[in-house]
Amino acid sequence: MKENDINQPNRQEDKQDDLSINKSDGTNKFLTTNQGVKINDDNNSLKSGERGPSLLEDFILREKITHFDHERIPERIVHARGSGAHGFFEVTNPIPQFTKAAFLQKAGQRTPVFTRFSTVAGSRGSTDLARDVRGFSVKFYTEEGIYDFVGNNMPVFFIQDAAKFPDLVHAVKPEPHNEIPQAASAHDTFWDFISLMPESMHMIMWLMSDRAIPRSYRMQEGFGVHTFRFINAENESHFVKIHWKPKLGTHAVVWDEAQKISGNNPDFHRQDLWEAIEAGNFPEWELGLQIIPEADEHKFDFDLLDPTKIVPEELVPITIVGRMVLNKNPGNFFAETEQVAFHPGHIVPGIDFTNDPLLQGRLFSYTDTQLSRLGSPNFHEIPINRSISPTHNNQRDGHMRQEINKGRVSYHPNSLGGGCPYQAMIAEGGFTSFNERIDAHKVRARSNSFNDHFSQARMFYESQTPTEQQHMVKALRFELGKVETTAIRVRMLGLLSKINTELAEKVAEGLGAKVPAQPEQPMNHGVGADNGGGNEPTEISKKIITSDALSMIKNPTVKPTIASRKIAFICNHGVSEASVMKMKKALVAEDAEACIIGPNLGFASTAEGGEIAVKFSFFTSSSVLFDAVYIPDGKNQAALQSDPDVMEFLNDAYRHCKIIGTDGDGIDLLSAPQFMAKGDDLKDGGIITSTHSGKNQFETAFIDAVKMHRFWQREEVLGTNK
């Protein structure tokens, strides 16, 4: 292991080399016990006679069964379901003026990373497509030690103080008496808690938006949520908000689609990430920072320490400082993705915390949870968690200790060990906390500057396009519609009316309920009653602005690309090979994937007398697993109308506002009235045909339409926007 030297940045290969120490491969090797004894018969236990009882002395059987019995470790209390990948972070715009963190100093400098994405509420085996927040964690193996970014795909949180975290999680998890429902917030205990927690309203707006059902882990943003501090070499502090911006843009599926994906492929996101990396479509994000000078701390009409608030990009623009590329799948899920342990308290010199009370509580929780999950204070020695800059200290022993510390000295100060390991001066990279002046009374209270719970919730809702707003209305109708206790629904309607009356009215209509004239006050019986810490909602800010960055459709970071998108080719026997190949070539040139679906697996015969390979059949596949549909030319294509699986495929694609392209006679498959108004009049501009687009530009017209992700105007035709 090399000495940690900030002039010698770690390369991605350094972490891979480090992991390779622990890798094992049984190819061309004898089967052995854990003690290294070669096994002669792994199929039969040792018995007293062929039909007799097994013998206790069978150490091979005992070892095998015992190990198996203990294979499972507790799943994460939250974020249990996740997927990870290796990659690197590269500086594109160094910021030494803001931070002395060694890994952010030089353009082109790379740091190995391991990144894990997750849902929050569901168990390890739950669906990827739950309506939920997504965790977004990045472990940076820097030359100065581990820096963990532990964020989410939403920039705010439900609660302002870590003291409420266990309550929040108890409320959202399956209800304790019957463990129902799995990976879902649509149940009474969650909304009971939320309806009594006005501070959660901004987060609820994000959770009810399509951000909670991403198309892919690769197409979601990441946010540090809290305000952090960056400290430069002069010990000056700046506040920072940390963002990840996906290169493929931010995209979601629709709720009906999400539910169907959960049935068709509950591993949809996990598989998408895995396959993209295997195919060389390496997911990539830009790292952006909102940087706020120390002197501007009180400039905003919200508190920078309040994790239920964003700093609108219109107020403080984002500076891009680097990019993250994920280019290697883990070799072993358990060893890497399951055992990785993130901690917002893992920071390096140049990065520091703020007094955000949610962050402060997290600083305790993450080490604590690893002790029960991974079982020992030595979890930092597990290969995926191991720093690749050397570690030396006087901590010793404990369960499963791997390191063999030399010598008799395990204390500091010492003379017997020459004073080693010695403390580092600041100039040598020694960590010092930011020298913040604090002069205060010890109180159990919350600052009044945290009391505006509705302004930013309203800003979020009012920044959305009508399509996105309608999706939020429907999400709330669905979620609250699953709530059985009427009083909880009514309480929620009261809170929604404080965000936007039209929103509340529309949700109420769907629930067959009335918005209460006077929202009920939360039942914070006795909480903070003596010191004003009851956190009753008050309105501070009247300055509502809207922010395009909050909408996925208007978002200035929308990227015109179809890279890695999966396009379903509907092919009957007799399909035109020329029509298939022409579109396939155009899509491959854009790094998209042409997925041939036919009546049966294997091959489909072509009009030209040949065959094309068929990867999916209409029976094994479903439209929700693809981004768009293409119906090539072919005399027999219309005959597929008699196949209910094909019609369900097309109806779903149409309903989910996907782009449908047809070449030549392919359009005949769409002759049903749900697609065509009359004759060959198309129902909407999301159906691109070779006749209407002009033969030459057909492929381009189709690709341009797919770049829009969905043809949302169709929801008006369908009436699904009601």
Ligand code: HDD
């Ligand atoms: Fe947390 C896991 C993100 C608040 C306590 N959290 C966890 C993970 C993510 C987050 C991404 C999964 C890490 C992984 O992939 O292994 N958590 C957040 C964010 C929060 C937040 C963005 C608010 C801004 N969390 C939060 C609070 C507490 C915790 C307030 C406790 C007081 N979180 C945990 C935990 C977990 C965890 C119980 C479970 C597994 C783990 O830590 O390693 O300690």
